[in-house]
Amino acid sequence: MSAMNDAIWSSLPVPALLLDREDRIARLNTAAEGFFNTSTRAAEGLPIWDTLMVDAPLEQAFARARSNEAPLFVNDVDVGTGSRAPLQCNLQIAPLSGHPGMMLMLISPREMAGRLSQGKSVKSAAKSAIGMAEMLAHEIKNPLAGITGAAQLLSMGLRGDDLELTDLIVSESRRIVALLDQVEQFGNVGAPSFGPVNIHDVLDRARRSALLGVAAEMTIEERYDPSLPLALGDADMLVQVLQNLLKNATEAAGGGGGTIRLHTYYEHSLRLRNSQGKEQALPLQIEVIDNGPGLPPEIAGDIFEPFISGRENGTGLGLALAAKIISDHGGWISVNSAPGRTVFRISLPLAPTPKIPTPKKES
Numbered sequence: 565m566s567a568m569n570d571a572i573w574s575s576l577p578v579p580a581l582l583l584d585r586e587d588r589i590a591r592l593n594t595a596a597e598g599f600f601n602t603s604t605r606a607a608e609g610l611p612i613w614d615t616l617m618v619d620a621p622l623e624q625a626f627a628r629a630r631s632n633e634a635p636l637f638v639n640d641v642d643v644g645t646g647s648r649a650p651l652q653c654n655l656q657i658a659p660l661s662g663h664p665g666m667m668l669m670l671i672s673p674r675e676m677a678g679r680l681s682q683g684k685s686v687k688s689a690a691k692s693a694i695g696m697a698e699m700l701a702h703e704i705k706n707p708l709a710g711i712t713g714a715a716q717l718l719s720m721g722l723r724g725d726d727l728e729l730t731d732l733i734v735s736e737s738r739r740i741v742a743l744l745d746q747v748e749q750f751g752n753v754g755a756p757s758f759g760p761v762n763i764h765d766v767l768d769r770a771r772r773s774a775l776l777g778v779a780a781e782m783t784i785e786e787r788y789d790p791s792l793p794l795a796l797g798d799a800d801m802l803v804q805v806l807q808n809l810l811k812n813a814t815e816a817a818g819g820g821g822g823t824i825r826l827h828t829y830y831e832h833s834l835r836l837r838n839s840q841g842k843e844q845a846l847p848l849q850i851e852v853i854d855n856g857p858g859l860p861p862e863i864a865g866d867i868f869e870p871f872i873s874g875r876e877n878g879t880g881l882g883l884a885l886a887a888k889i890i891s892d893h894g895g896w897i898s899v900n901s902a903p904g905r906t907v908f909r910i911s912l913p914l915a916p917t918p919k920i921p922t923p924k925k926e927s
Contacts, residue, residue, distance in 0.1 A: 585665035598832025816856030
């Protein structure tokens, strides 16, 4: 490849592979090296169908595409490797012009595209919800205090069924005040105080808190990559996000407990271009995985929007707040849900490497 072709190949934002006539890997681009967690040198010569697991009968269609010198498009299939869980992807396969028998394969994870479109709306939706939250809290809490006080005064001279009615007014008023307190909390979240964060320390704080409280009946398993570098973030805010995800996972499991798995790993290929056009790498991945029944299909696509909840008495603010915090970190949060396995995934940037001062030369 020429220098220009090499630059284009390395700059492709999705995993790309060159395959030889025997369906063996000839070359990976940078994104593919991250996707497979290996280098071109290590992958060179490996049979593609032993390295890439595709949940579709693809080998015959691939052979026809090569013999006919025609492109092949495969959408919405689960694609995995030996080192990572499957992702839903689109595959684009085409003959390599000028090199008979060689094929180019592009792997486009749908999750990344979904998170990009979702992320653009998170901040605007959160800002709208915050404005409404502050207005509602101010306008509703004051008259509620008057209603509660009046009901308590009335109850002093009542008995029996009438007393039950005033008690109901008081208890329901207090329940609404508690809801408004949550709304106010949603509106009062400040900007993160950024610094280097060990995400395993954050996970340990959230895990210990959950096991002493909401997740006391749950089994929490850890599958950590101990070599992960430090993240850039606000440790307290990230603990808040993870406590919320652990609480949701516990509630999804219902009575009798269940299993939550905390998984961390490094993904080289995940990058984001922000609204200013600057590209940001988000290699640090945290997954909270539960074995509950999964999200209701009708709300799965909107679960991070304010006031969307899958529980009968849910406020729909917890995940919206989590999405706002992660968005303020310049990161991404996503969900992939099916019965028996729901995965909330957080992607975060690296903390900058401290610069070592250059010793001054003595004159």
